[in-house]
Amino acid sequence: MNTPAIEITGLTKTYRPGGEPAVDDLSLTVEPGTVIGFLGPNGAGKTTTIKIAAGLLSATAGTVRLNGHDVAARRSAAMAQFGAVLEGSRNVYWTLTAWQNLIYFGRLKGMTRAAARSRATALLTELDLWERRDDTVGGFSRGMQQKVAIAAALIADPAIVLLDEPTLGLDVAATRTVKNWIAELSNDRGKTVLLTTHQLDVVEELCDRVAVIRAGRIATDLPTGELLAGFRLRDTYEVHVEGHPDLPVLPAGFTATAEADTTAITGRVADPREVYDLIDLLRARGLVLRSLTQSQPGIEDVFLTLVGDARHG
Amino acid sequence: MADTRTLAVMGAEVHKGLRSQLAHPLGHVISLAVGMSMYLGLQFVMGQGRLREDLLPPTLIAIGAYWFLQYSAMVMVADLVEEKRGGTFAQSQMSVAPPWALMLARLATASLFGLVVAVAASAVPAAVAGIRIPWNAGAVIPLALLLLDILAFIYLLAAIAVRSPMVGALQSLFTALILLLNGAFLPLSLYPGWLAGIARLLPTTLGIEAVGKALFDGLTLAELWTSGALPWLTAHTAVLAVGAALLFRRNHRVAVRDGHLGQY
Numbered sequence: 001m002n003t004p005a006i007e008i009t010g011l012t013k014t015y016r017p018g019g020e021p022a023v024d025d026l027s028l029t030v031e032p033g034t035v036i037g038f039l040g041p042n043g044a045g046k047t048t049t050i051k052i053a054a055g056l057l058s059a060t061a062g063t064v065r066l067n068g069h070d071v072a073a074r075r076s077a078a079m080a081q082f083g084a085v086l087e088g089s090r091n092v093y094w095t096l097t098a099w100q101n102l103i104y105f106g107r108l109k110g111m112t113r114a115a116a117r118s119r120a121t122a123l124l125t126e127l128d129l130w131e132r133r134d135d136t137v138g139g140f141s142r143g144m145q146q147k148v149a150i151a152a153a154l155i156a157d158p159a160i161v162l163l164d165e166p167t168l169g170l171d172v173a174a175t176r177t178v179k180n181w182i183a184e185l186s187n188d189r190g191k192t193v194l195l196t197t198h199q200l201d202v203v204e205e206l207c208d209r210v211a212v213i214r215a216g217r218i219a220t221d222l223p224t225g226e227l228l229a230g231f232r233l234r235d236t237y238e239v240h241v242e243g244h245p246d247l248p249v250l251p252a253g254f255t256a257t258a259e260a261d262t263t264a265i266t267g268r269v270a271d272p273r274e275v276y277d278l279i280d281l282l283r284a285r286g287l288v289l290r291s292l293t294q295s296q297p298g299i300e301d302v303f304l305t306l307v308g309d310a311r312h313g
Numbered sequence: 314m315a316d317t318r319t320l321a322v323m324g325a326e327v328h329k330g331l332r333s334q335l336a337h338p339l340g341h342v343i344s345l346a347v348g349m350s351m352y353l354g355l356q357f358v359m360g361q362g363r364l365r366e367d368l369l370p371p372t373l374i375a376i377g378a379y380w381f382l383q384y385s386a387m388v389m390v391a392d393l394v395e396e397k398r399g400g401t402f403a404q405s406q407m408s409v410a411p412p413w414a415l416m417l418a419r420l421a422t423a424s425l426f427g428l429v430v431a432v433a434a435s436a437v438p439a440a441v442a443g444i445r446i447p448w449n450a451g452a453v454i455p456l457a458l459l460l461l462d463i464l465a466f467i468y469l470l471a472a473i474a475v476r477s478p479m480v481g482a483l484q485s486l487f488t489a490l491i492l493l494l495n496g497a498f499l500p501l502s503l504y505p506g507w508l509a510g511i512a513r514l515l516p517t518t519l520g521i522e523a524v525g526k527a528l529f530d531g532l533t534l535a536e537l538w539t540s541g542a543l544p545w546l547t548a549h550t551a552v553l554a555v556g557a558a559l560l561f562r563r564n565h566r567v568a569v570r571d572g573h574l575g576q577y
């Protein structure tokens with residue numbers, strides 16, 4: 001049996017004695033080569049878990065093993081297993097050039113200078129940053145800085161990549177670049193990626209598996225397809241009628257919203273016959289139907305359902 | 314002890330530190346200029362309009378020690394606080410090398426800048442005013458202990474910086490006290506006994522006294538030991554070094570426990 005890439009067992013973190021745990025007896029096993037989306041509302045414990053995995057925070061109880069190396073007990077070996085891009089922080093030195101940053105972070109992970117140089121050359125070329133390798137990162141755009149941060153996380157070619165909100169604050173093009181990279185990391189290079197993001201389309205597109213964390217505990221942990229399939233038992237239907245007429249009392253689960261020159265009636269139903277009943281009702285009133293669309297729930301619908309009313313930003 | 318890989322990481326940390334510091338050289342150039350000009354101005358005021366030749370040699374050693382401490386501490390603390398606020402400190406901690414080794418490497422970088430300023434702040438006034446300092450091999454050990462004493466104090470400040478951004482205020486307070494009391498204005502022998510006693514508690518003072526006794530009074534190492542100058546200096550340095558190491562270990566552990574390693 002393969003050693004899991006990430007093995008979190010009974011992880012608990014309480015910041016103040018007697019306080020609410022930020023992470024509460026959380027267990028998660030991630031097999032090598034998996035891209036796992038780690039989702040949850042703000043304050044759910046995502047970043048706390050990632051920081052413990054990265055050795056930046058100690059656990060109150062439980063363990064995190066990276067490729068079998070306990071982060072707390074075998075710190076040096078564990079640090080060599082991963083690269084990380086952390087949320088909300090400057091991940092690279094703005095006063096250094098892209099090249100200098102990559103060499104430095106490679107050496108921090110124990111690479112020889114020659115190995116770091118060779119790998120930095122490859123990464124900067126792949127990221128279209130080679131021409132600007134000698135420019136200081138402080139002068140780069142946000143997207144380019146994030147590219148350098150991701151390259152720095154990958155400089156030692158780690159088996160595991162921890163990405164905490166890697167697309168936060170990026171424009172569409174930069175987000176696309178980062179998404180492509182994450183896909184390539186898993187598909188072509190067999191990396192294990194633990195990804196937190198609030199951009200759920202990124203999760204839906206990239207993740208093999210989704211773990212939803214709520215109040216420090218795993219609420220759901222399923223392959224992405226399986227998670228969505230479970231929710232697709234109830235599809236969303238949207239009926240548009242012409243104008244803004246007085247509507248009859250709608251069947252349970254349907255709501256009406258006035259749009260520019262139509263009224264949209266939307267509902268999630270398990271049985272399509274409920275939609276026929278709605279249409280009959282509207283026809284009986286003599287209303288003109290403009291369109292009927294059926295859509296399956298996306299990861300955002302699933303996420304919102306799983307975390308209840310918790311707001312996410 | 315550090316293995317080869319740790320030493321290589323420390324080398325990379327020093328290299329990065331030097332590059333980061335030299336990215337904005339103007340601040341260092343200004344500090345060099347201030348360092349070179351301050352001492353003679355200070356002695357001119359203390360000598361009431363003239364340079365007193367009897368005071369210059371001992372105070373020159375004190376001002377050199379002060380600048381080494383002041384500038385190394387400033388580079389170390391400012392760099393740490395800025396990195397903690399920015400987020401790169403957390404990134405640097407995800408290394409295969411232990412945290413203490415990374416901190417020692419930062420100390421090495423800071424002390425290089427401190428050394429340059431200290432040498433310039435001593436050598437230029439010495440050349441301008443023709444200050445001659447006799448050499449005695451017996452001064453080597455006290456001089457080494459003086460440097461260690463200073464480095465231990467800076468490591469102590471770094472240990473505080475790991476947890477608190479208020480370290481800047483402490484740094485300012487202590488460097489001001491050291492400048493006032495370590496003998497850079499007047500030799501310690503001219504101070505009242507009680508004030509000299511307080512001054513000896515501060516970093517650098519005991520080292521400057523011991524070095525002065527070796528250089529100007531010609532004391533041998535054995536005589537420095539029997540006079541009490543060397544034992545006190547050794548004890549001061551040892552207490553400061555062990556205290557700094559323990560405080561760093563504790564503060565790092567607390568910062569990791571409380572989630573403040575990456576930010577205050």
